[in-house]
Amino acid sequence: KQEVTQIPAALSVPEGENLVLNCSFTDSAIYNLQWFRQDPGKGLTSLLLIQSSQREQTSGRLNASLDKSSGRSTLYIAASQPGDSATYLCAVSFGDQGAQKLVFGQGTRLTINP
Amino acid sequence: NAGVTQTPKFQVLKTGQSMTLQCAQDMNHNSMYWYRQDPGMGLRLIYYSASEGTTDKGEVPNGYNVSRLNKREFSLRLESAAPSQTSVYFCAIKRGLTGDNEQFFGPGTRLTVL
Numbered sequence: 001k002q003e004v005t006q007i008p009a010a011l012s013v014p015e016g017e018n019l020v021l022n023c024s025f026t027d028s029a030i031y032n033l034q035w036f037r038q039d040p041g042k043g044l045t046s047l048l049l050i051q052s053s054q055r056e057q058t059s060g061r062l063n064a065s066l067d068k069s070s071g072r073s074t075l076y077i078a079a080s081q082p083g084d085s086a087t088y089l090c091a092v093s094f095g096d097q098g099a100q101k102l103v104f105g106q107g108t109r110l111t112i113n114p
Numbered sequence: 115n116a117g118v119t120q121t122p123k124f125q126v127l128k129t130g131q132s133m134t135l136q137c138a139q140d141m142n143h144n145s146m147y148w149y150r151q152d153p154g155m156g157l158r159l160i161y162y163s164a165s166e167g168t169t170d171k172g173e174v175p176n177g178y179n180v181s182r183l184n185k186r187e188f189s190l191r192l193e194s195a196a197p198s199q200t201s202v203y204f205c206a207i208k209r210g211l212t213g214d215n216e217q218f219f220g221p222g223t224r225l226t227v228l
Contacts, residue, residue: 034217036219042222043204043219043221043222044157044204045219046216046217049215089157091217100162100164100170100208101159101162101172102159105156106154106155
């Protein structure tokens with residue numbers, strides 16, 4: 001069974017720090033990997049999509065990397081702000097399940113302290 | 115939430131009652147999805163529809179039925195609700211079959227089955 005794991009489950013850091021969130025997956029044959037943000041009681045907001053042929057994607061203070069051979073992705077957040085506090089979810093579209101389906105990790109709950 | 119609407123936002127049912135969750139999109143995307151989100155379980159795919167007139171089972175389809183009424187709308191029906199179906203339900207959309215498209219999520223429906 002394809003699995004996606006995010007460690008740690010929760011992370012608390014002071015404002016201004018750079019931080020890295022981790023995502024690992026069980027099979028290197030993937031279509032893409034997507035990072036989402038979820039605020040309490042809200043839906044998911046797409047942050048970044050990395051295709052299997054790409055090594056990284058950047059959007060503002062966010063940078064996501066992909067290493068298929070090791071089954072890992074990282075989400076780097078620069079100069080963290082209290083508004084970055086949310087749960088961050090990683091989701092993978094595995095090759096043997098078609099490009100339609102996403103398998104989600106359980107998320108990392110991030111708290112940025114002022 | 116990227117043009118995805120869900121109704122209702124909240125619902126309380128008694129065991130055995132039926133209801134339909136509605137999802138509509140205004141982005142003209144082909145693919146639509148239903149997920150459920152439970153504490154400790156992450157998001158799991160219930161059903162999806164790659165195009166109008168087609169539906170396929172996801173990871174946890176038991177106890178649910180779906181209907182892709184037209185390109186805009188994808189409904190999820192609980193015929194006889196059970197307490198195990200207490201969850202937050204999310205609808206998502208995706209432009210096409212290939213791996214270079216993001217999934218966009220609606221705001222969710224919080225369902226409690228007593």
